Amino acid sequence: MxxxxxxxxxxxxxxxxxxxxxxxxxxxxxxxxxxxxxxxxxxxxxxxxxxxxxxxxxxxxxxxxxxxxxxxxxxxxxxxxxxxxxxxxxxxxxxxxxxxxxxxxxxxxxxxxxxxxxxxxxxxxxxxxxxxxxxxxxxxxxxxxxxxxxxxxxxxxxxxxxxxxxPPCQRLLLIGGEHDTVQLAQFGINMGWEVTVAVTPKEDKIKADFPGIDDLLNYEPEDFPVETIDTNTAVILMTHSYVKDLKYLMVLKNSNPAYLGVLGPAKRREKLLSELLEHDMEVKMDFIENIHGPAGLNIGAITPQEIAISILAEILTVIRKTNPMMLKDKLKEIHH
Structure with missing residues (x-):
């Protein structure tokens, strides 16, 4: 609120x-x-x-x-x-x-x-x-x-x-500057969340490329200001680059976001996490276990807009500590 x-x-x-x-x-x-x-x-x-x-x-x-x-x-x-x-x-x-x-x-x-x-x-x-x-x-x-x-x-x-x-406003941090980032940013803005997009200087992006966002961060992955991520920040790693994702994970391992999701299939996630552990055996298992990948709930999403809905729905279930289910199957009151 x-x-x-x-x-x-x-x-x-x-x-x-x-x-x-x-x-x-x-x-x-x-x-x-x-x-x-x-x-x-x-x-x-x-x-x-x-x-x-x-x-x-x-x-x-x-x-x-x-x-x-x-x-x-x-x-x-x-x-x-x-x-x-x-x-x-x-x-x-x-x-x-x-x-x-x-x-x-x-x-x-x-x-x-x-x-x-x-x-x-x-x-x-x-x-x-x-x-x-x-x-x-x-x-x-x-x-x-x-x-x-x-x-x-x-x-x-x-x-x-x-x-x-x-609490502080819910923040959505989207790491990556492709078309699906624009879609997900719009849905986050419509929910009233503060939306930040992170890109690298070589991507040549400006804030106007993501209409309505609060901030655009322009850093190489190794220089990313991880200290800005707090427990009211949901992070989605969506660069569409395996190498970039791995570099960001090397930095994000020192953060404690409310939610951390990674785009891509399960095999890609497992490969990312295996390589992350090879690079740093001291990565906390809590960090590994709290990564959601593929990000989103299984609602049959196909289009970028539908995928955005599935991701935001999963974020809500995590930060609200609920289990997704059809409300018609919920025996107790919706609000409690």
Whole structure:
């Protein structure tokens, strides 16, 4: 959800520069089941433009209607949405609507935390009581500093608190600059992930060759800045060159990504790993065992777009620690 909140801050700045007030809607509690879980947020501008979503589409119009009194009175309120009597989900959503006017210091420090890929925390006070909740709202904890989302928010002694520890944005690092990299990058961007592409200087690539990516790294494999790979980075090795892949693996063995996938058939992977061990017998077995190759889930993918979906689906199963299966065969709740 970090990438969604990052976009909310970005859109708030745009709205502020246009002289528009904003309200933030946060799902703080849930009875039963819903399309999305507590912690999801949506920004509403006073010109009725909505950024983000708190459901599959059935709740947003009601949120927009309820937000009008928050724009007018600048006082937070709690609203509920009972999906049991409407089309869609079978639960009761509790949403806090609060005036959203973060100050400049908050925005600067937040952007710095995002750039440094640091964790931060959000804590929202509320009561399960429909109506005005004066002084209630959200605090953001950025390193050693705490900011309120608006100047009227105060610490609440007798209140419920919804707290979120927000990790750095999920990053997708694609090593290789061929056509399939462009396709996979687009799917990653559409998921809201930060996407970085790594190429070698001889490939003569520029950032514009991969529309929408956050960064282009241009290094020889042996000079690759492996220290930039953290535990919220998924790496796909897709150079289509056996020699390059081996050189990158020699560097990547010193990293601990959330996911490491290698394109190509199983025989190629086994050959790569055997040669890697011949070059360095001290490679940790955990690193070897955590390499996913061929990358992706078996969904019958044929086209580059379908292969991209299969790879991203596997990444999600790994980082979310789930086993892929058809939801119709899942006996328990989808969210737990």
């Amino acid at each position: 970090t990438h969604e909140f990052k976009n909310i801050i970005k859109e708030f700045v745009i709205a502020k520069n246009a002289g528009l007030k904003c309200v933030l809607a946060t799902v703080v509690d849930l009875d039963g089941s819903s399309y999305r879980r507590p912690g999801v947020r949506m920004l509403i501008r006073e010109d009725n433009v909505m950024i983000g979503a708190v459901s599959g589409g059935c709740v947003e119009k009601e949120v927009l209607f309820q937000a009008q009194s928050v724009f007018e009175k600048q006082i937070a309120k709690l609203m509920t949405y009972d999906g049991r009597y409407r089309l869609g989900c079978e639960g009761i959503l509790y949403l806090l609507l609060e005036p959203f006017s973060p100050n400049e210091s908050l925005i600067v420090d937040f952007n710095l935390e995002i750039e440094n890929r640091s964790f931060f925390k959000l804590s929202t006070s509320y009561k399960k009581e429909y109506g005005k909740l004066e002084g209630f709202g959200t605090f953001i904890h950025l390193n050693s500093k705490v900011y309120a989302f608006n100047e009227n928010t105060r610490e609440q002694l007798n209140a419920l608190t919804f707290t979120q520890n927000m």
